[in-house]
Amino acid sequence: MYEIVKAKPDHEVKYTFPTDFWWGSASSATQMEGEANKDGKGPNIWDYWYETEPELFHNKVGPQHTSDFYRRYREDIANMKYIGHNSFRFSISWSRLFPNGFGKVNSHAVVFYNNVINELIKNDIEPFVNLYHFDMPLELQKIGGWENRSVIEAYELYAYTCFELFGDRVKKWFTHNEPIVPVECGYLYGFHYPAVVDFQKAVQVAFHSMLASAKAVQSYRKMHKTGKIGIIINLTPSYPRSDNPEDVKAAHIADLLFNRSFLDPSVKGVYPQDLIDLLKKLDYMPEIQPGDLETIQNNTIDLLGINYYQPRRVKAKEKLIEEGSPFLPEHLFDHYEMPGRKMNPYRGWEIYEKGMYDLLINIKENYNNIECFIAENGMGVEDEERFRDEQGVIHDDYRIEFMKEHLKWLHRAIEEGVNVKGYHLWTFMDNWSWLNAYKNRYGFVSVNLDKDGERTIKKSGYWFKSVVSHHGFN
Numbered sequence: 001m002y003e004i005v006k007a008k009p010d011h012e013v014k015y016t017f018p019t020d021f022w023w024g025s026a027s028s029a030t031q032m033e034g035e036a037n038k039d040g041k042g043p044n045i046w047d048y049w050y051e052t053e054p055e056l057f058h059n060k061v062g063p064q065h066t067s068d069f070y071r072r073y074r075e076d077i078a079n080m081k082y083i084g085h086n087s088f089r090f091s092i093s094w095s096r097l098f099p100n101g102f103g104k105v106n107s108h109a110v111v112f113y114n115n116v117i118n119e120l121i122k123n124d125i126e127p128f129v130n131l132y133h134f135d136m137p138l139e140l141q142k143i144g145g146w147e148n149r150s151v152i153e154a155y156e157l158y159a160y161t162c163f164e165l166f167g168d169r170v171k172k173w174f175t176h177n178e179p180i181v182p183v184e185c186g187y188l189y190g191f192h193y194p195a196v197v198d199f200q201k202a203v204q205v206a207f208h209s210m211l212a213s214a215k216a217v218q219s220y221r222k223m224h225k226t227g228k229i230g231i232i233i234n235l236t237p238s239y240p241r242s243d244n245p246e247d248v249k250a251a252h253i254a255d256l257l258f259n260r261s262f263l264d265p266s267v268k269g270v271y272p273q274d275l276i277d278l279l280k281k282l283d284y285m286p287e288i289q290p291g292d293l294e295t296i297q298n299n300t301i302d303l304l305g306i307n308y309y310q311p312r313r314v315k316a317k318e319k320l321i322e323e324g325s326p327f328l329p330e331h332l333f334d335h336y337e338m339p340g341r342k343m344n345p346y347r348g349w350e351i352y353e354k355g356m357y358d359l360l361i362n363i364k365e366n367y368n369n370i371e372c373f374i375a376e377n378g379m380g381v382e383d384e385e386r387f388r389d390e391q392g393v394i395h396d397d398y399r400i401e402f403m404k405e406h407l408k409w410l411h412r413a414i415e416e417g418v419n420v421k422g423y424h425l426w427t428f429m430d431n432w433s434w435l436n437a438y439k440n441r442y443g444f445v446s447v448n449l450d451k452d453g454e455r456t457i458k459k460s461g462y463w464f465k466s467v468v469s470h471h472g473f474n
């Protein structure tokens, strides 16, 4: 078997992690299951968008087949086990379980998710299950998706059904993955369906998603289940260009809109007053019904998943706003390109490892040091085939470097008392990435689309195996 890192005695390990640290990776249903219209699954917004506008997707590859986890989950879980996973996050496809978003449960979906959960447990891998990962069932989007309050009721039924069906074995639940993303991509910047530009709708969608999350937490607690429930939020630390008060204010506004709009209500049960004041001043408050804020206040989370990819660098507004252009957050600040920044050129995202430490310290200091873990961190790279050797292994040294440098900062955060319990890479195997489809690859395991989806473990997978077995690295 290919061995990448020579085994080292434990006393030589420089960055040691707790023996019960959660090592693993994250994924989502639409991005890896495939069989998108088989076994009774209903269409979601991605299936529909691809059907109607395939040219929007990289190489016109849609979500129909993705990485075939639906059929190959046993082989994939065996690979997870082999490279050292003790935990794995996946999402349930809402439209697989409820083809119309509500109503009758699809029994094929129940069989599939039971099989996956049981197979993970059999392999000593704890299932972490997320409910909503950008995949609104089409029938519910037809009535407005998260814009429509009645979708919250459909989501409550979906969440309750999942807890009921799988909650005897799943002990870590998450209500949403990155709830700000459908808001910004679907209602401001055009990367997700319905791809409209409407700040008022964006705010309403954000509020309804948050309320839905609180209602799922409420329902879980009422069921007296023994596990934990949380949410997964992408935190992008906002750094001002300078100490100039105008730059600092710009960074604060970005932080309120993109981070604290979900972080504060999820963890503290209340929205930041500055955010409320800002939305009132702009005249973009969402519709809130009596009792909603109490529901949010009384149903905060147990566990916070944090996705960290990149920082957000911000400066005071300098660019002119085009007259008549629809309102966007960028009317309040400008993005700032820090000179000398390190970039992942394939994804166009800055790599700033210390950002992980900064956001963890913020959680410790300002969010009661809530139990948390890094739920996603990763590096998407194009054309990894060029790094494949004769043995068939892709030498993704850049990914090893990426993980190492982030883990060093995570390690420091643990030393300084942050209650951070694990690290999950995005993602286990190469997956379909929304509009980017299979352009950039993120996995520990390569999926060769030219060879019927053949799986091969990359160098990073072997490296990870060694890290887990030594509880750390040098």
Ligand code: BG6
Binding pocket: 028, 031, 177, 178, 181, 234, 307, 347, 376, 380, 426, 432, 433, 434, 436, 440
């Ligand atoms: C996260 C999402 O935002 O980033 C994943 O939870 C996504 O669904 C990942 O795939 C990487 O982003 P992308 O757009 O390159 O796939």
